[in-house]
Amino acid sequence: MMSPPYRSYVLVSLDQIARNYRNVRAAVGPGVEVMAVVKADAYGHGALEVSRTLIGEGAKWLAVSSVDEGVALRCAGIAARLLVMAGFLPSEREALVEYHLTPTAHSLEDVAELDRMAQRSGHPLAFHLKIDSGMGRLGTRAQPGEIVAALRALRLARMEGLMTHFASAADFTSPQTDQQVARFNACYTALREAGMAIDYAHLSSTNAIGYARTDAWHNMVRAGHALYGYVSPPRGAARKQILDVQPALAWKAKILAVKDIPEGTLVGYGGTFRAPHAMRIAILAAGYADGVFHRLSNRGKVIAAGQLTPILGTVSMDLTTIDVSHAMGLQPGDAVTLLGTEGDVTLDAQQIARVAGTISYNILSSISARVRRVYV
Numbered sequence: 001m002m003s004p005p006y007r008s009y010v011l012v013s014l015d016q017i018a019r020n021y022r023n024v025r026a027a028v029g030p031g032v033e034v035m036a037v038v039k040a041d042a043y044g045h046g047a048l049e050v051s052r053t054l055i056g057e058g059a060k061w062l063a064v065s066s067v068d069e070g071v072a073l074r075c076a077g078i079a080a081r082l083l084v085m086a087g088f089l090p091s092e093r094e095a096l097v098e099y100h101l102t103p104t105a106h107s108l109e110d111v112a113e114l115d116r117m118a119q120r121s122g123h124p125l126a127f128h129l130k131i132d133s134g135m136g137r138l139g140t141r142a143q144p145g146e147i148v149a150a151l152r153a154l155r156l157a158r159m160e161g162l163m164t165h166f167a168s169a170a171d172f173t174s175p176q177t178d179q180q181v182a183r184f185n186a187c188y189t190a191l192r193e194a195g196m197a198i199d200y201a202h203l204s205s206t207n208a209i210g211y212a213r214t215d216a217w218h219n220m221v222r223a224g225h226a227l228y229g230y231v232s233p234p235r236g237a238a239r240k241q242i243l244d245v246q247p248a249l250a251w252k253a254k255i256l257a258v259k260d261i262p263e264g265t266l267v268g269y270g271g272t273f274r275a276p277h278a279m280r281i282a283i284l285a286a287g288y289a290d291g292v293f294h295r296l297s298n299r300g301k302v303i304a305a306g307q308l309t310p311i312l313g314t315v316s317m318d319l320t321t322i323d324v325s326h327a328m329g330l331q332p333g334d335a336v337t338l339l340g341t342e343g344d345v346t347l348d349a350q351q352i353a354r355v356a357g358t359i360s361y362n363i364l365s366s367i368s369a370r371v372r373r374v375y376v
């Protein structure tokens with residue numbers, strides 16, 4: 001393949017994302033709906049292209065973080081159900097209704113407000129209610145009796161789903177997830193016993209799927225990271241990981257310049273690297289403004305001509321310098337791999353994250369908008 005004419009670009013395999021989605025569906029079985037999480041531009045893979053692909057695979061539900069993200073997908077013609085997971089501001093209420101987005105209510109005040117919004121519009125409005133089962137972030141901490149009373153007072157809004165989110169689903173040294181499941185189930189049962197219909201009950205994201213916490217699946221799961229090929233490493237005595245997913249993205253940067261430097265040359269801001277001997281360096285057309293973590297300065301690696309090679313000196317805003325002493329054939333215009341596979345050498349988001357002191361989600365979602373997405 002001719003290399004794309006961009007300074008830095010990601011190659012996204014939509015086929016791999018489709019395979020990952022099918023793998024998640026097969027793992028949870030036919031009785032469990034898979035909501036595909038496409039927030040944060042589908043973790044850097046491109047929300048619109050990923051959404052179209054997954055809808056083509058039969059996805060009925062997509063999840064985004066914000067009203068803005070939902071509106072962008074609607075405007076691009078996405079007709080699937082869209083759950084907005086991370087709250088809505090007063091200024092976003094109108095768009096929520098106008099674009100037929102499905103809000104997540106995080107408090108009983110949200111529930112009452114959604115009913116007022118439905119009445120103003122004259123149309124029914126379905127929402128999902130999130131409970132804080134122990135993560136201590138978004139979600140209501142109201143008692144089941146209070147929730148029942150709030151739901152009974154509704155006129156046009158309707159609770160369609162009951163959900164929660166786990167703080168530590170890959171951590172088998174902690175009882176936190178089991179406690180969260182127990183609290184969720186107590187609330188779920190109390191609501192059902194009070195006669196509340198609940199079409200969807202959902203708690204699990206990638207790690208609770210991958211580590212087969214089947215008691216937390218109910219009839220819907222929310223998969224994000226797994227669609228993009230990752231399951232977090234476990235802690236403690238985890239159950240066997242049941243997903244077989246692969247990364248779908250490779251990130252490249254072109255070489256802008258190649259040069260030979262003598263022993264003792266300082267490289268980059270702050271002069272933090274001093275060449276211990278004569279070497280050949282290449283300057284790459286990507287820096288921290290593209291998503292190359294500054295923390296990778298003098299620590300990270302890239303793949304050049306099929307070999308792992310170190311980043312030299314500090315990562316700059318637009319440029320990164322690497323050692324190419326092993327690859328005398330590399331020229332300006334050639335591409336190196338910042339994330340991905342060349343031959344039998346792989347550098348994935350989890351490996352990069354370990355060196356950068358962060359998590360793979362952070363690496364993927366930090367690849368900035370100016371890095372062109374190319375679909376293969």
Ligand SMILES: *Cc1c(COP(=O)(O)O)cnc(C)c1O
Pocket residue numbers: 037039085165204205206207222223224225226
């Ligand atoms: C991001 C998110 C998910 C998806 O999590 P993954 O670990 O990427 O599968 C699910 N639910 C909520 C509430 C989220 O914010």
